Amino acid sequence: MAGPRIAHATLKGPSVVKEIVIGSVLGLAAGSVWKMHHWNEQKKTRAFYDLLEKGEISVIAEEE
Secondary structure, three states, rough: OOOOOOOOOOOOOOOOOOOOOHHHHHHHHHHHHHHHHHHHHHHHHHHHHHHHHHHHOOOOOOOO
């Protein structure tokens, strides 16, 4: 004597292609954020050395 059949969602294993695509997208996003941060730091360093070379700033403390 079998009862009424109920449709249940069947659980599947992880999709390899989906995992690769998600990992790639997250990796590219994180890499882009890191690269933009690196470029901003380079810009600050370059500006500092340009000002130092022009003589507008000095790294030696002035004596009073």
